[in-house]
Amino acid sequence: MKAVQYTKVGNPPELREVDKPTPGPGEILLRVTASGLCHSDEVVMSYSAEQYPYPLPMTLGHEPAGVVEELGAGVTGVQIGDSVIVYGCWGCGVCRMCADGSENLCLTGMVSPGLGRDGAMAEFMLVDDVRHLVPIGDLDPVKAASLTDAALTPYQAIKKVLPKLVGGSSAVVIGAGGLGHVAIQLLRVLTPTRVIALDLGEEKLAFAAEMGAHEVLESKPEAADRIKESTDGRGADVVFDFVGIDATGDLALACVGVGGSVVLVGAGGGSARVSLLTAPYDAQVSTSLWGRRKELLELVDMAHRGEVSIQTVTYPLDDAVRAYSDLHEGKIRGRAVIVP
Template sequence: MRAVQYRTIGAAPEVVDIDKPTPGPGQVLLEVTAAGICHSDDFVMNLPADQYTYGLPLTLGHEGAGRVAELGPGTTGIDICTDVVVYGPWGCGTCHACAQGKENYCSRAAELGINPPGLGAPGALAEFMIVDSPRHLVPIGDLDPVATVPLTDAGLTPYHAIKRSLPKLRAGSTAVVIGTGGLGHLAIQILRALSPARVLALDVTEEKLALATAVGAHDVVLSDADAAANVRKALGGRGADLVLDFVGAQPTIDTAMAVAGVESDVTIVGISSKPAAAQVGFFRQAYEASVTVPYWGSRGELIELIDLAHQGVFDVHTETFAMAEAPTAYERLAAGTLAGRAVVVPSL
C-alpha cells in the first residue's frame, strides 16, 4: 500500500510503498478515507536528530478518518464497514485520567511506549492504518470524512481549550483568537456556537482575516507590531477575557499577554519551531490572568464535536490533496499558503 513517511532527519516526507498491516488481538484495521495535515507534523520534522524521538521511518498523520475494514482476533464493539474518525491521543485506558476519557493526559503512556498515530505509531497518511482499540474510534454516520477529519485535532484541541474558559465568556465578554488557520478558524466557530462572547481575530494577511470574518469573527486585526495596541483600542482599552494563541511564536505570545484582561485566561495552543515563553509575574501581566498550555482533548469531547457537526455547526475550510501530492501539501503548510486545513484523500 501507499503511505507518506518521514524517513530521514531533515528531509522532506516521501510517498512510499509498504506492506499492508494486519490487525492483532483487540485491534482494528481502517481503510483510510481522509487524513489531515497539521503544523505539529512540521514541528516534528524540523526537530534536530538529538531531539527527535518518534522513530524512523514514521508514517505521518494524526488526523484520521476511515471505514472499518477488518477486526483483529477478539475485537468487539465496532462493526465492519462503519465510518469513523480516530481519537488520536491514545492512552493506557486504565489510569485515573484514562478512566475519565482524558487519554490525552494518560499518566502511563510514556512508560508503556504508547504513542499517537503519526506521532510515534504508524499514522493515517496511508491507504490502511491500525487502530489499537475500538474505544479510539468515533462513528460519524453520514458526515463527509474530508470535512470531518480536521475535527479530530484542529477541532478537538480548540474545543478542549475553550470549554475550560466558558464560565468567563458571559454576555459582554471578549475572546481574542490569534492565528485563523486550521485550528483558529474552527475556534472562532466553536466560540460563536458555545458562547455570547465578541470574537476578535488576528492574522498576518488580509486573506486569512477574510476567512476569519467569513466563519464568524466580529472584528479582525492585522497581526503586526501594532497588534496589541490595535486590539486594546478595539476593546475600548479593556483587556480580553480569553486569549487563544494558535501560533505560539514569541511575538504572538507577547501580544496575547499584552491584550489579556484582569481575571482572564491566556491559552497557548500553537507550537513554534523556536523557543518561546510567556513572561509571568507582577507587573508583567494583568492581575489574576491565568496562562495555560493544553494538549489535544478527551474522547468525550471528540464525541461532543461530532454531535455538533451533525447539527451543522461547522463550516470546515479544507484543501484536498491526492496521496502523491502530500509532500506539496507539507511545503504549503510550512509556507503558510493553505486556506484552512489540508486533507489527503488516499482514493484520489
C-alpha cells in the same frame, strides 16, 4: 500499499511502498478515506536527532478518517464497513488521567497515529483499540477527519474558560489557520462573546471574518492597543494563541485584561513571558493539549447539526509531499486533507 513516511531526521517526508498491515488481537484495520495535515507534523520533523522521540520510518497523519476493513481477534462494538474517525490520544488506559477519560494527559506517555505509531497518510492503517474509534455516520470523511484535532483542540481550550466568555466579554484568537478558523466558529456557537481574530495579510483576515469573527486585526503589537480601545481599556477576557511563537505569546499577554485568561495552544516553540510586573494582575496563563474522546463525540454531533464545519483543501496521496510544502508556505486556507 502507498504511505507517506518520515524516514530520516532532517529529510522531507517520502511517498513509499510498504506492506499492508494486518490487525492483531484487539486491533482494527481501516481503509483510510481522509487524513488531515497539521503544523505539529512540521514541528516534529524539525527536531534534531537528539530531540526526535519516535521510531523511524513512521507513517505520518494523526487526523484519520476511514472505513473498517478488518477486525482483529476479540474486537467487538464495531462492524466491517462502519465509517469512523480516530481519536488520536492513545494512552495507557489505566493511569489516573486515562481513568478520568483524559488520555491526552496520560501519565505514562501518550502516543498517537502519526506521532509515535504509523498514521493515516496511507491507504490503510491500524488502530490499537476499538475505544479510539468514533462513528461518523453519513458525515463527509474529508470534513470529519480534522474534527479529531483541528476542532477537538480548540474545543477543549474554549471549554476550559467558558465561565469567562459571558455577555459583554471579548475573546481574541491569534492565528486563524487550521485550528483558529474552527475556534472562531466554536466561540460563536458556544458563547455570546465578541470574537476578535488576529492574523497577517488581507486574505487571512478576510477568511477569519468569513468564519464569524466580529473584528479582524493585523497580528502586530499595535493590535493590543486597538483591543483595549474597543473594550473601554479593559483588554480581552480570554486570548487564545494558536501560533505559539515568542511574538504571539507576548502579544497575547499585551491583549489580555486584569483577571483574564491566556490559553497557549500553538506548538510554535515559543513562550509567554509572565511575571508579576509584566502581566496583568491575576491573569491566568495555561496550556491546552488536544482533548478528550467524549469531547470528540460532542463535536461529531455538532457537525451533524451544521454547527461546525472545517474548511478543507484536498490533495491525492501522491501529492502529500507537495501539501506539506504548501502548508509550510502558508498557502492552505483552513485544513489540508489527503484523500487516498
